[in-house]
Amino acid sequence: MTIREKISYLFACITASILLVFSLAIYFFSAQYSLQAFQTRLREKAFTTGRLLIDVQEIDETLLKIIDHNNLTSLPNEEVIIYDYQNHILYKSGTDTLFVPTEVLNQARLEGEYAYRAGNREVVAVKYTDPENRFVVVASAFDQYGRGKLRNLALILALGWLACVGVVIGAGFFFARGVLHPMTRVVDQVARISASNLDARVNEGNGQDEIAQLAQTFNQMLSRLQAAFETQRSFVANASHELRTPLTAMAGEIDVALLQERSVEEYQEVLQSVQDDNKQMIRLVNNLLALAQVSGATASLPLRPVSIDELLWQTRERLLQQHPAYSVDLWFGTVDEGDLEGEGNEQLLQTAFFNLMENACKYSDPHWVGVELSTTATALCVRIIDKGPGIPLAEQARIFEPFFRANHTQRVAGHGIGLSLTQRIVQLHQGTLALHSSEGQGSVFTVTLPRAVGVGTSATNALIASANPG
Structure with a gap:
């Protein structure tokens, strides 16, 4: 089932439910009103009959029956019965006597009135009192007119409900199609994009919805x-x-x-x-x-406390072992040793610092590099300073791209991978790598690492081993 069909059917079900509840409420309150109106007529009929027979001495039972039978306001199957205090029938207007339980008569005497339904008849029993006796007058009839109106009302409500549901379903499909048309257009445009035309873009419409x-x-x-x-x-x-x-x-x-x-x-x-x-x-x-492996790592590395000053000493020794002609000076200032600890992966950080120191020595004539370690309130800063020819401003934006080599480095063997690898390692440690260089004045690479890095959850030993080939 498509989203358009789901929206249409859901909208139709909600609307149909609301209309159904509304129709049932209308029918229920109409039926209650019709019943109360009919019971009111029965109550008036009972009081009128009791008053004529009991209070008016000129009217006897025979005359009262004649009056009831010739009354233009008589109700269908109307019958009126009058009981005395001993529950004896004093008067009945019809030939088919309605059976009235004793409990109904007693309830009417206690409450003054009692109404109920007997088969298809509505029955109202009222207490009528005079100075000599306590009577109960029971009036009953079939509400033919009220029930006819209720049947017509039920038919109208049912047909109206069905018609409204049909209109709502049709309108739902129409509006859902209009609403989802932009979605369909996006799907069609995305379906036409492949590896050969990744430069294509999807129409963004109004840019707001x-x-x-x-x-x-x-x-x-x-x-x-x-x-x-x-x-x-x-x-x-x-x-x-x-x-x-x-x-x-x-x-x-x-x-x-x-x-x-x-x-x-x-x-x-x-x-x-x-x-x-x-x-x-x-x-x-x-x-x-x-x-490749460091570039594919999306989660943080498993970190542990690392003493950055010791790591720089170890990197210096490793560089001098491989290149005895190089010269490396370290400056730590007056910072306490406890302030030089951070969290990181020791082997990867050593690889990053080794690449920076080796590049600084490799591309400068004196083969010298200065390393300065300082701290701030939240970070450790390592500045790699060389006396090389500097990097032209036009080339600095691409210096961290894989395989990119500045023009002045072409005479020295290399592949242009070290700085890319170093930048990615620093980023994995939630740090930054910045360059400041001027032609003829050398370069300064600044590595900024946070003192506290959340312990990561994933990095493989192969990643660490390949980043530190020895």
């Missing part, structure tokens, strides 16, 4: 999907290019070595070169894997 909000949400999702597809295509293209370079170099060196017989030393030189290219490719693959 719920349908427009849905269209805007679809467009935002399409923008994210388009960006993800473009990033994926760019990633695959750049990764393929970066992997092909060392493979091509190794294949060329091997082909040259096999052209003729060579000495052991020459073969060793070729193998050493191939091994260097192989290490470069392994490191590239590890960085690509780490970048």
Whole structure:
């Protein structure tokens, strides 16, 4: 069942229920009013008959029957019976005597009046008192006119209810179609969008109602999907290019070595070169894997207390072990050691700081980097300072894109992955990575990490291991 049908039927059911309750209420109150009006006529008839027979001495039973039979206001199947205090019948107007239980007569004497229904007759028993006796006058009749009006009213209400329900169902389908037409248009437009035309967008209509909000949400999702597809295509293209370079170099060196017989030393030189290219490719693959896995992590990492100053010392030692010619200076100022603790993943943070320190040394002529650690009331700040050529302002906006390399870095071996990986690691720690650089004056990367980070729930050991290939 479609939403349009559900809305139409639901609207019809609600309206039909309201109309049904309203019709039943009308019928009920009409029936009560008709009954009360008829009982009032019976009550007046009982009092009139009792007054004529008991109070008017000139009128006897025979004359009273003649008057009742010739009365133009007589009711259908009317019968009036008068009982004395011993429940003996003193008078009855009809030939078919109505059976009146003793309990009814006693109740009428106690309450002054008692009304009930006997078969298809309405019966009213009233107490009539004179100085000599206490009488009970019982008047009964068939309310032919009132019941006829109720039957007609029930028929009119039933037909009116059916007609209204039919009109409501038709109107419900018509209005539901109009209301849901924008939704249908959105569905048709979304159905025509595929991987080949992710730049298409859904018409947002007036931009104010719920349908427009849905269209805007679809467009935002399409923008994210388009960006993800473009990033994926760019990633695959750049990764393929970066992997092909060392493979091509190794294949060329091997082909040259096999052209003729060579000495052991020459073969060793070729193998050493191939091994260097192989290490470069392994490191590239590890960085690509780490970048892909860190970029796919949407939840926080499992965190534990980390001493940032000790982590920076460990990163410095690791960098100097791999590059003895580099120089790293650390400045911690007068901050207490207890103020330098935060929450984070030690291995991932070390990878981020290692990439920043290595880049600072790699792209500066003195191969030097300065690391300054400071604190604020809520955060830890690590500034990575180098004496390199600086980054042009036009290139700073793209410096954190995967595989992007500034023009002045082309002479140095690299792949353009480190800063992308570093930025993602910092973001996973709910921190920020900022750049301040001027051409000819070096660069300063500032990592800001919160002192207290909520303990995360998901990150794999493979993610940590690949981000720290050793």
